[in-house]
Structures are given as C-alpha cells and as structure tokens.
Amino acid sequence: MSDTDELLSIRAAELYYEENQTQDEIGVILRLTRWKVGRLLASARANGFIRIEIVHPRARRLPIERRLRESTGLTDAIVVSSAGVSSDAELQSRTAQAAADYLTNLRPIPHTLGISWGRTLHDVSLHLKQGWAPGVNVVQINGGVSLNQRTGTAASTAVTIAHKADGSATLLPSPAIFERLETKQAMEADRTIAGVLALARNAQAYVYSAGQADANSALVDSGYLTVEQINDLVAKGAVGDVVGRYIDRHGRIVDPELNERTVGIQIDQLRRAPLTIAVISGNTKHAIARAVVRNGLCTVLVTDEDTANALLQEKDTP
Amino acid sequence: MSDTDELLSIRAAELYYEENQTQDEIGVILRLTRWKVGRLLASARANGFIRIEIVHPRARRLPIERRLRESTGLTDAIVVSSAGVSSDAELQSRTAQAAADYLTNLRPIPHTLGISWGRTLHDVSLHLKQGWAPGVNVVQINGGVSLNQRTGTAASTAVTIAHKADGSATLLPSPAIFERLETKQAMEADRTIAGVLALARNAQAYVYSAGQADANSALVDSGYLTVEQINDLVAKGAVGDVVGRYIDRHGRIVDPELNERTVGIQIDQLRRAPLTIAVISGNTKHAIARAVVRNGLCTVLVTDEDTANALLQEKDTP
DNA sequence: CCCGGTTCTGCTCAGATGAGCAATGATATC
DNA sequence: GATATCATTGCTCATCTGAGCAGAACCGGG
Secondary structure (H helix, E strand, C coil): CCCCHHHHHHHHHHHHHHHHCCCHHHHHHCCCCCHHHHHHHHHHCCCCEEEECCCCCEEEEEHHHHHHHHHCCEEEEECCCCCCCCCCCHHHHHHHHHHHHHHHHHHCCEEEEEEECHHHHHHHHHHHHCCCCCCEEEEECEECCCCCCCCCCCHHHHHHHHCCCCEECCCCEEEEEEEEEEEEEHHHHCHHHHHHHHHHHHHCEEEEEEEEEECHHHHEEEEEEEECHHHHHHHHEEEEEEEEEEEEEECCCCCCHHHCCCCEEEEEHHHHHHCEECCCCCHHHHHHHHHHHHCCCEEEEEEHHHHHHHHHHHHHHH | CCCCHHHHHHHHHHHHCCCCCCCCCCHHHHCCCHHHHHHHHHHHHHHHCEEECCCCCCCHHHHHHHHHHHCCCEEEEEEEEECCCHHHHHHHHHHHHHHHHHHHCCCCCCCCCCCCCHHHHHHHHHHHHCCCCCCCCEEEEEEEEECCCCCHHEEEEEEEEEEEHHEEEEECEEECCCCCCHHHHHHHHHHHHHHHHHHHCCCCCECCEECEEEEEECHHHHCCCHHHEEEHHHHHHHHEEEEEEEEECCCCCCCCHHHCCEEECCCHHHHHHCEEEEEEECCHHHHEEEEEEEECCCCEEEHHHHHHHHHHHHCCCC
16 A cells, blocks of 8 residues: 555544544545545554554453464363553453353353362452352362461362352362372272262363462462472473473473372363363463463363463464 | 443453454344444443554544643644654654644745754654745744754754755854853844844744753753753753743743843744744653643644643643 | 556445434332 | 333434445556
C-alpha cells in the first residue's frame, strides 16, 4: 500500500474508532468515497494498526486458546488475558478464577474429582462459588502439605472444594515424601491409605497445578526438600514438579529413587486419565508448563496469556 | 449492571472482537437473543472494558484534541499518540512530524513565518517535505544558538524550512542573551538587526518550542546560562523558557533584568499574534506546556498524549 | 501502438447493527 | 395486596457495512 494511503488509513481509523463517525462521514471529511474509506479501514486492521484489547479480570484470549488447542492436541485450553495486570499474584488469581469457572461449567459433572494441593489449588477453591456442583467427592491425589507450616492448607483446599459442591472430601493423610522407602511402603499397605489411593486412581477427573524447580517450590517451603536437593534435581534436568514428582522437559521422572518415596498417584495415571486439568500460571512456570503440555500430562490447560504465548513460540521454532 | 451480565458482556466481547462472530452467532453460543448481545457489547464499551488503540507513529488522539480545545480555548490542538513509544526521543520525533504535517496543511499559507530554534524546531525542519509550501519567508524570532557548540543549528533550521518551501530565510545574527544591557541595545539599534526584528514582529504566524527550566535547557547547553542561574530562576518560580525568555506558571517574566538582555520578540508579541504554534513534547515539559497554554501564549498546540493528559487533569482539578 | 494482465474504483445487494418503541416484568410504596 | 415507577426484553425499521462484481485505469512487453 502506498505511503499516503497508509496515512489516510490512520486518519480514517481515528475518525472511525475514536470519533465514532460513519464511513460515509469520514468520506466527506477526507474527500474519499465511502467504499475507499471502508477499504482503508480494512487495510489498517490487516496491517495491525488497530489494537483491540478487552481489559477485564475475567477476560480470556480465545484466539490463543484456539491456536493452543490446534498445535498441542489439548482437548481444551483456557487462556486468561494479562492486559492490565501489575503483579504475578494478580495473574495467578485470574487464572485460578478461570479454573474455577471451568470446573463450574464442566459437563458431565465428575463423580470423583482428584486434586493436588498448593497455592494455586487453594486459590481455585476460594474462587469457587457455593453450590458450584451438586455433590462431588473430592479426593487428594498426593501426599499433603507442610512439615513445618500451618497444617491443613492441603486439607482445607479439598474440604472447601467439596463443601462448596455440597459433596464430600476424602483426604490422603500422609506426608508428601518419606525419608525411607520402607516407611512409605508400610504406609501404603495400610487399609485406609490404600483405599484413598485406589479412589484417587479411579477419579473421573483430575485438577492439579505444577511447581517450578527452584528454591521457591512448595515442597521446599513445606520442608520435604532442601534447596540443595532441588539444585541436584535441576542438575539432572528437572524443570518442575507435578503432583510432587519432579520431571524433566521430556516428562520423565528425573530421580526414580525420590519418586519411589513420594506418596500419591503416578505420573502415568495422569497421562492415561480422560480428563486432566492443569492450572499453571506465572512467568517462572513456562518451562514446567511446556513439559506438562508437550508430554500429554494434561488434557485441559488453564493458564495465562504470557505462558500460552511462550508455549506457542516453542511450537513455531522447533 | 448485574455481575453475571458483566461476565456475559466480556464473553460476548471476546467472541465479537477476537473471533469476529456476528451478534447473532454469539446469541446462539451464549443462549441470548441478538439484541441482548448487542446491549451487552454496548455496556462493555460503556464500561471501558474494550480498549481500542491505533498503533502507528502518525496516529493522533482526536478525542483528547477536542477536549483540549474545549477546555483551553485553543483554536487548534494536535495530540500525537504515545502508544508503543519506547523513548522520549521517539515521542518528540512523532510530535515534530505532526507539527510538520500541520504546517504543510496550513491555510492560508503565511507569507512570513517566525520561528525559534532548538532541538524540536530542528526536528520539525527535517520532517518537512520538499515543496511543503510554495514560497514562505522564514524569519528567526530570537537570538541564535550556541556560544560553544556547532554553530548554525539555529540558522540551518530556518534555512532548511525556507529551502523546502522554495522560500527565503531571514536570520537574526545575534547571541540569544547579552552580558550587558548596553551591548544589546546597541545591537538592536543597528539598521539590519532592527529590520529583522521588525520583520519578526510582523510575521503572520509563529512556530516555536519551549524548554523546561532545568540543567538540560538548551540555553545552558549553548553556554548562555549556567546551571546556577537556572537554579536561581527556578527559585523565582520559572517553569521554562519561551523564545529564550523564562516565565513562571502564570506566564510572567521571572527575571525582568535578564529578559531585557535577551534578543528577540517579546512574549506579548506571541500573545497578540493571531496564529502561534507551540510544539512542546516530553515528560519534562508538562509544566512549561501548562504555562504556555494557560496564559494564551499560543493559539495552536502540538504535543503528545501524555502532556495533553497532564494539561487536562490540571483543568479537572483546579 | 496494442494487448494481456493486474490493480483500483464505484456500485449493487444482502447481511449486520443500533435507535426507538411497546409490552413485560420487577420493585418500592402505601 | 394494589398500584405507581422503573428497568428489561423483544421487536420493527432505517442505517451502516462488507462481499462480490463489472468496468476503468494502469503497466510492461511485444
């Protein structure tokens, strides 16, 4: 397009989008036919000079969602807009809200819902509305929180989700990681624990988040792992953890011995499940999000615009 | 509007603006009538959830221009968009471009055009196209540049503008500020200098920029004033200079003695002129821009979005 | 100079949309 | 519980707008 036409298209866009003039009126002002004005506006849009943004905490980015679905084979992708957010926390809250919305609209409603624990899941539980589902049995799928902090975050997440659905919660009263393999095996042999794990393996749907592999990991906060252990895992290729198990970019367990001492469903159970919702948001989680999506560890991804774009760029430059 | 309606309006906006669906199609998806969808979209726009931005170096902000005209009594206001600019320099270049555009489209074409000098005016001269006007006599309205730098920036600005208009330039071969009042008076008594000043006083139109009162002022760079002198002026209330003369926020000369030693047309000449175009851009120039606009020192203001918004906010909270 | 190909322009027509209006539903007040 | 008031809904109609098409203008190569 010629230079003067480009300038005209900008003048037309100003009058059209900012002054709400009709193409006819713009034609009179710029001494053009209204068809020419229409074409100029179309070219302004085609050249990307017109940027339309939906600024709202609940806004999603449907085109990105579609591209994600197409390029990854996810059955569904929910991408929240990051327009106008100032902090990572705000973005994660938006994502949690979107996950809560997704759960609320889920059909058929799962009879048994397996969940992990963590800041993200807790956030999701808070965003759910009372009565979001008519009765759901929530079951924890990995060992619970905190050796040294306010206990009960994991339990309260599950209980809150269940309570708000007028359903019941089945807790997994176990540490996340045992020191000794034998202790873990003894634990799993216990009738009640085995029952919970069996229930978890048979859940119709899973919701979980994932943590990045760094000193801020929830497993470090909770006292199950030291920063040194994390550094070791990173050295072996770990990008983050999924239901307490550290994986590398290819979705493989990086430390089988540690994995054996970890309580909860196996990674492969997530892989085989028909509905697995991963809720992953924040600039530090791009790597683990990629590992999760690339290796089929979820069928539905709830994330933020920046993370989604990072995933898409990876696809473009393989 | 109810909460669920707000959420629906966001969903509708996503489908309408990002997915290019018709209101009818959206109605089917959201189980609404197409009229309801139309109303939701209207409310989304009314609530400011839809942000439309024209991203282009030549884009202007017509609504802001209109509000500026209405609230200040300017005969014209040109406001360039700051969408997508990364540096103050880029913003100033856009503003200079807009000023050049404004001059090019000016009707009637002024016979004599009085100009000041400085980075901004130089920028304007560069953005003008060859043949922008069919013959204009350009005359300098204040004493020229630089005791210690590449001389001729002031002269070259005037010459370039005149040359590109196939016209002539009349230079004011004088320092900006004299040390002694007597020297300045002797200078002005000179036949040729007096003639240039007379021509400057009778120009049909003026174009000038303004400088902020700080250590980065062009008058400091050029060696006419020291940083200490500027600090003194600031202490007396100076917010910046116009054609080399420092004024306070009420448009008053802050140092009459210094003003007497300054060569060029008086501030009042600008006030009385029927067409005075001020080109002022950059985050450091909000105060001087306000002084210029509030006190009738220009009839046309060319500026950037941020400066314009600062002016409007002043108006809102008097 | 002519001619095939390409781009640009003005137009018709159908689909999309907003303004305005009457009917309906909700709410507050007595 | 009756009723005045206000907001909401579904609709008609006029206007706005984009797709598609035919003719005009432009261009480069014979």
